[in-house]
Amino acid sequence: MNGFSLKNNYPLTILCRSLGCRVNQEEINQIKKDLIKAGFLPFASQNFPFINKYPDIIILNTCVVTKKAERETRKEIRHLKRIFPQSFLLATGCAVEAQKKLGIKLPEADLFIGNQDKEKIPEILAQKPSFTKAAKGYPSFAPQTSPPGRDKFSPPIKQMDMSIRRWVKIQDGCNQFCTFCIVPYLRNQLKSKPVTQIIREIKKLEKEGILEINLCGINLSLFGQDLKPKTDLVELLKNILQKTNISRLSLSSLTPNLINKKLINLYTNDWRSGSKRLSFYFHIALQSGSKKILIKMNRPKTDLNKLKDLLQYIKQEIPQFNLRADIIVGFPDETENDFQETLHYIEEVKIAFAHIFRYSPRPGTIAYKMTKNNQWQEISEKIKKERSKKVSELVKKIRREEAEKLVGKKLNCLIIGKKKNYWRGLTENFWEVKITCPQSPPPGGPKRCRQENQRKLPKKIIPIQITSYQNEKLFGRYKNN
Numbered sequence: 001m002n003g004f005s006l007k008n009n010y011p012l013t014i015l016c017r018s019l020g021c022r023v024n025q026e027e028i029n030q031i032k033k034d035l036i037k038a039g040f041l042p043f044a045s046q047n048f049p050f051i052n053k054y055p056d057i058i059i060l061n062t063c064v065v066t067k068k069a070e071r072e073t074r075k076e077i078r079h080l081k082r083i084f085p086q087s088f089l090l091a092t093g094c095a096v097e098a099q100k101k102l103g104i105k106l107p108e109a110d111l112f113i114g115n116q117d118k119e120k121i122p123e124i125l126a127q128k129p130s131f132t133k134a135a136k137g138y139p140s141f142a143p144q145t146s147p148p149g150r151d152k153f154s155p156p157i158k159q160m161d162m163s164i165r166r167w168v169k170i171q172d173g174c175n176q177f178c179t180f181c182i183v184p185y186l187r188n189q190l191k192s193k194p195v196t197q198i199i200r201e202i203k204k205l206e207k208e209g210i211l212e213i214n215l216c217g218i219n220l221s222l223f224g225q226d227l228k229p230k231t232d233l234v235e236l237l238k239n240i241l242q243k244t245n246i247s248r249l250s251l252s253s254l255t256p257n258l259i260n261k262k263l264i265n266l267y268t269n270d271w272r273s274g275s276k277r278l279s280f281y282f283h284i285a286l287q288s289g290s291k292k293i294l295i296k297m298n299r300p301k302t303d304l305n306k307l308k309d310l311l312q313y314i315k316q317e318i319p320q321f322n323l324r325a326d327i328i329v330g331f332p333d334e335t336e337n338d339f340q341e342t343l344h345y346i347e348e349v350k351i352a353f354a355h356i357f358r359y360s361p362r363p364g365t366i367a368y369k370m371t372k373n374n375q376w377q378e379i380s381e382k383i384k385k386e387r388s389k390k391v392s393e394l395v396k397k398i399r400r401e402e403a404e405k406l407v408g409k410k411l412n413c414l415i416i417g418k419k420k421n422y423w424r425g426l427t428e429n430f431w432e433v434k435i436t437c438p439q440s441p442p443p444g445g446p447k448r449c450r451q452e453n454q455r456k457l458p459k460k461i462i463p464i465q466i467t468s469y470q471n472e473k474l475f476g477r478y479k480n481n
Helices: 022-037 067-083 094-101 115-127 133-137 195-207 233-243 261-272 291-296 304-317 336-349 366-372 381-406 445-453
Strands: 013-018 050-052 057-062 088-093 111-113 141-143 165-172 212-217 248-251 281-287 322-329 353-358 410-418 423-427 432-435 461-470 473-478
Touching (some): 013 022, 022 057, 022 115, 022 165, 022 212, 057 067, 057 115, 067 088, 067 094, 088 115, 111 115, 165 195, 212 233, 233 248, 233 261, 248 281, 322 381, 353 381, 410 432, 423 473, 432 461
Parallel strands (some): 013 057, 057 088, 165 212, 212 248, 432 473
Antiparallel strands (some): 050 141, 410 423
């Protein structure tokens, strides 16, 4: 087991956690996969009758993109140290880079590893098994039990259903230096995964039964710019559609400059052909609908009028197309007029879902320096909260309008799991659907209704009739005829 085994051939156990973005989650998944391949045992695995009371090693992939994320990172480190005091805690990721480069303070961990060495974690642990407290103390093994506080140890981020859906990281790094963003200071080395490698990975996942692939990266607009010969995201998508049989292909966050005629045509052609392998939604890193604010953010390439025309066109061609966006409110010097421009833009292009961020000053960034030097005016927290609420209310209104257009339609839905009395599905335009018994009991009454809700729906893509939209939830019904 490559030197990882304890005496009596018990393997070291690992607990891998991640905070922050999809890329972080995919990175920790890969680290975990590599460690398992090297002989480690996932902590609390149901496949083994005897495990350690504590994980021998905990690996935490951290985030520091906002003040809130930084607080959550500190809180999670303290939490892990408190409930697993005997474990060896290894912290990695952007917060570790920020501690080294920008001087932020993190609670004590047993080992800090920066982003550039993240992929070497299995190798580092293999070379120095004395890193682990477990390796020094040879802890006793006992039947599987929950350690103190385990019932309070909930996952820091919502997990994807890994049995049928999977993230594939295709790109790392950003050199755009938006004035609000700390990421280029922590991940500035551009690295695209070769197209042939991505195709191999997806084919392998297909064989494992994966139905949906979601391509993610730090900045997908930079994919392929460091490869020889250069390529881009649209060419990658064409290759995947031609060379794999993956049922559904989705994209993570897109910068506005990525949304061009080539991309739009690829989606509309997929729709018209009846293939419908591309998920019909975009998640756009829009940030603002004000040209003035976008220039201050160092995002001058965002042509709001051109983007609006393209988005309105694709919604016209594909009526069910769903738009999501990241929005920052309260950026320095944002006037009420600037904010109203953002609201108007959201309304015009019909953003139905939004991640709303109240501007958070990040050390080292230009916006942080400009406000510290009083060259830009900081917006009060009260105004930020008010603007955040207004965006949320507008998006909620648009979401209801868009949802009501879906009622009565039949959408291809990926069944991702079951709750107590309903199934969970994801439509081809990335709406989550509760698949339940209809409100009016069928012949046979409530008993028949319960039986239908307990039906074992297959974890595959099936047609679902959308029946209603209630309490911010889309409801649907499966008919197998």
